[in-house]
Amino acid sequence: MTYLDANASEPLRPQARAAAIAALDATGNPSSVHAAGRAARRLLEDARETIASRFGARPADVVFTSGGTEANALAIAGLGRGRSVIVGATEHDAVRAAVPDAALLPVRPDGTADLDALDALLARTPGALVCLMLANNETGVLHPIGDAAAICRRHGALLHVDAVQAAGRMPVSLRGTGADSLAVSGHKLGGPPGAGALILAEGRSDIAPVLRGGGQERGRRGGTPALPAIAGFAAAAARGAPPGIAGLRDAAEAAAVACGAVVCGGNAPRLPNTTSVALPGIRADAQVIALDLAGIAVSAGAACSSGKVATSHVLAAMGLGPLAGQAIRVSLPWSVQPADIDAFATAYAAMAERLRRHLAA
Amino acid sequence: MQPASRVYLDNQATTRCDPRVVDAMLPWFTEAYGNPHSVEHAMGREAEAAVETAREQVAALIGAQANEIVFTSGATESNNIAIKGAARHALRMGDDRRRIVTLATEHKCVLQSVADLADEGFEPVFLPVDADGLLDLDRLRAALAEPTLLVSVMAANNEIGVLQPLAAIAEIVKAAGALLHTDAAQAAGKTQVDVGVGIDLLSLSGHKLHGPKGVGALYVRRRPRVRVAPLFSGGGQERGLRSGTLPAPLAVGLGEACRLAWAQMVGDAARATELRDRLLAGLSAAIPGLRVNGAMSPRLPGNLNVTFPAVTAVRLMEAVPELCVSTGSACSSATIEPSYVLRAIGLSDEEAARSLRFGIGRFTSAADIDFAIAALADAHATCAAREAA
Numbered sequence: 001m002t003y004l005d006a007n008a009s010e011p012l013r014p015q016a017r018a019a020a021i022a023a024l025d026a027t028g029n030p031s032s033v034h035a036a037g038r039a040a041r042r043l044l045e046d047a048r049e050t051i052a053s054r055f056g057a058r059p060a061d062v063v064f065t066s067g068g069t070e071a072n073a074l075a076i077a078g079l080g081r082g083r084s085v086i087v088g089a090t091e092h093d094a095v096r097a098a099v100p101d102a103a104l105l106p107v108r109p110d111g112t113a114d115l116d117a118l119d120a121l122l123a124r125t126p127g128a129l130v131c132l133m134l135a136n137n138e139t140g141v142l143h144p145i146g147d148a149a150a151i152c153r154r155h156g157a158l159l160h161v162d163a164v165q166a167a168g169r170m171p172v173s174l175r176g177t178g179a180d181s182l183a184v185s186g187h188k189l190g191g192p193p194g195a196g197a198l199i200l201a202e203g204r205s206d207i208a209p210v211l212r213g214g215g216q217e218r219g220r221r222g223g224t225p226a227l228p229a230i231a232g233f234a235a236a237a238a239r240g241a242p243p244g245i246a247g248l249r250d251a252a253e254a255a256a257v258a259c260g261a262v263v264c265g266g267n268a269p270r271l272p273n274t275t276s277v278a279l280p281g282i283r284a285d286a287q288v289i290a291l292d293l294a295g296i297a298v299s300a301g302a303a304c305s306s307g308k309v310a311t312s313h314v315l316a317a318m319g320l321g322p323l324a325g326q327a328i329r330v331s332l333p334w335s336v337q338p339a340d341i342d343a344f345a346t347a348y349a350a351m352a353e354r355l356r357r358h359l360a361a
Numbered sequence: 362m363q364p365a366s367r368v369y370l371d372n373q374a375t376t377r378c379d380p381r382v383v384d385a386m387l388p389w390f391t392e393a394y395g396n397p398h399s400v401e402h403a404m405g406r407e408a409e410a411a412v413e414t415a416r417e418q419v420a421a422l423i424g425a426q427a428n429e430i431v432f433t434s435g436a437t438e439s440n441n442i443a444i445k446g447a448a449r450h451a452l453r454m455g456d457d458r459r460r461i462v463t464l465a466t467e468h469k470c471v472l473q474s475v476a477d478l479a480d481e482g483f484e485p486v487f488l489p490v491d492a493d494g495l496l497d498l499d500r501l502r503a504a505l506a507e508p509t510l511l512v513s514v515m516a517a518n519n520e521i522g523v524l525q526p527l528a529a530i531a532e533i534v535k536a537a538g539a540l541l542h543t544d545a546a547q548a549a550g551k552t553q554v555d556v557g558v559g560i561d562l563l564s565l566s567g568h569k570l571h572g573p574k575g576v577g578a579l580y581v582r583r584r585p586r587v588r589v590a591p592l593f594s595g596g597g598q599e600r601g602l603r604s605g606t607l608p609a610p611l612a613v614g615l616g617e618a619c620r621l622a623w624a625q626m627v628g629d630a631a632r633a634t635e636l637r638d639r640l641l642a643g644l645s646a647a648i649p650g651l652r653v654n655g656a657m658s659p660r661l662p663g664n665l666n667v668t669f670p671a672v673t674a675v676r677l678m679e680a681v682p683e684l685c686v687s688t689g690s691a692c693s694s695a696t697i698e699p700s701y702v703l704r705a706i707g708l709s710d711e712e713a714a715r716s717l718r719f720g721i722g723r724f725t726s727a728a729d730i731d732f733a734i735a736a737l738a739d740a741h742a743t744c745a746a747r748e749a750a
Contacts, residue, residue, distance in 0.1 A: 066434030069605035073593030194608030223437030226575020
């Protein structure tokens with residue numbers, strides 16, 4: 001199996017595996033005061049320091065959650081209280097579904113946020129909460145987040161950044177972006193699934209919880225922390241994308257383009273590991289199934305909505321029309337090898353030829 | 362201090378992850394890393410299949426069907442979804458009942474979830490318990506005279522281990538037309554818990570039954586169907602009830618922990634009871650005036666909570682640092698506030714401060730118990746003598 005669906009879940013990094021397995025042996029509850037509890041607490045706080053330093057924040061401002069979805073939900077509930085909310089048109093469902101009645105910020109044809117539109121929206125609703133992702137999960141397109149933060153500041157608005165896909169694939173710093181909060185997920189950067197974090201800016205750290213409990217995470221998130229997943233998350237977060245990954249992505253993309261594919265968002269700055277390639281006239285689900293049979297794992301969109309293949313709201317927002325139902329996402333994992341790209345190129349060419357012939361017949 | 366020299370008797374706070382559970386999880390930490398929601402490719406489908414097996418294992422422990430189990434990050438999240446979700450769904454459907462009944466001795470996350478709902482127009486009712494820690498059924502009937510939406514009663518208390526009479530409670534709640542939620546974080550896997558007695562919603566936790574931290578489950582009855590609103594939205598996983606990528610390794614670990622708990626329940630419970638009784642007999646013999654908190658029966662096999670006659674719990678814990686025990690719920694154990702559970706069964710602040718909770722688990726040995734008896738007897742005598750001097 002050639003795994004090119006990293007944006008659904010990255011393979012576990014060996015350092016993360018070792019850390020998670022070691023933490024499975026730590027019996028204590030980090031809230032207990034006895035020796036076993038203190039050992040567990042140390043693991044938790046070490047992880048917090050690693051995450052804080054990796055993402056440009058203070059340890060006290062890191063709230064561990066069960067993952068990216070919960071981190072986004074906590075940010076929106078906590079920072080959005082009493083504010084109107086503006087959501088980027090290409091945001092992940094975790095953000096869009098959290099505020100179904102939010103105003104939508106359009107994107108430009110290349111997939112990047114329309115900052116003039118943001119300025120105009122905020123002029124009408126100053127003090128809003130703006131939710132904008134750092135990197136898109138389907139196309140890898142990066143929003144101009146620093147510029148967006150400056151516009152938000154000018155209007156007294158708050159900015160929450162979903163950095164789930166960007167983290168681990170490019171340097172990400174909360175202080176650097178100027179945002180008010182940042183959501184990250186462990187399994188999207190090579191940690192085990194089951195842990196993530198909401199990282200808050202200084203002065204925004206005191207937010208009301210979504211999960212009420214025993215006062216863990218300074219009252220911001222109840223429940224015994226998922227120690228093994230958190231330890232693995234921290235160990236994985238210390239790593240970055242392998243240096244040659246953009247070149248391999250470009251090679252995969254070129255192979256698809258040679259078969260007549262169109263790159264979605266290819267003109268915008270992108271994550272180094274992601275490409276969205278549309279094959280005009282061929283349904284995305286047919287492409288994914290054909291590639292699966294050939295041993296190549298890719299996806300037609302976000303994994304969460306897999307199985308209910310429909311038109312991508314991301315590509316539709318970019319104005320791609322029918323192509324929005326004809327694109328597959330190829331996302332390279334940290335462990336990718338050149339042979340994986342060769343296998344993809346061969347399978348893609350065979351798939352494109354066969355499905356076109358099928359269509360013509 | 363070396364970890365090997367520690368004696369861990371705090372199994373109500375958290376339990377050691379069973380090595381067999383770790384073994385079951387390991388493949389999902391290594392070669393198998395598909396996202397269980399990526400059913401379009403083979404690796405995703407493998408993960409999905411493993412998660413579904415785990416769902417069946419969890420369901421089997423409590424007499425439920427697999428499609429009634431929702432995976433969560435733990436019992437706190439399960440309790441939040443059950444309580445807030447049931448209330449909010451009813452409100453959305455135009456239900457005009459507002460009363461939500463729970464016990465004064467529930468876990469903090471239940472108390473706070475219920476209390477939070479007051480801000481949304483609901484009417485929280487916190488029922489007292491008797492000196493044994495048990496709910497008086499007549500009080501429950503009286504509370505339910507007012508149309509009630511939801512009753513949340515824990516199966517076993519996390520501090521004093523007493524088991525509430527769930528079957529009798531379910532009958533009363535059903536007759537009143539309300540929903541019954543039970544927080545079974547402590548009871549599941551330790552003692553029989555069967556949703557068949559009339560439970561609509563049930564929460565359980567992985568790390569309380571020798572599974573991993575970071576995973577739990579919520580049982581939501583299908584027939585007749587119970588509906589709850591999700592706590593947060595997103596990719597719509599777990600049939601829209603709980604969005605977010607399912608942590609396949611953790612779910613597999615929870616499933617295996619439930620399977621083992623079910624298979625070993627009778628033997629585990631007998632061993633824990635024997636060790637617990639040995640602990641109580643030893644402490645009582647060595648320390649005259651020692652008092653048990655909460656009914657001894659029905660009670661969790663591995664739980665003991667006692668008040669010492671002359672020395673505070675904090676002093677005893679300082680005197681025996683190798684012994685891992687607690688003064689109450691782990692979540693609040695960093696605070697020095699007296700246990701609200703012990704207060705609710707009639708102890709004074711001063712008595713509560715002289716009380717310790719012991720939690721015996723699958724890996725507790727007779728030697729651990731004998732160490733605890735000897736060390737505490739010694740510490741109690743020394744500290745009491747010093748105070749008298």
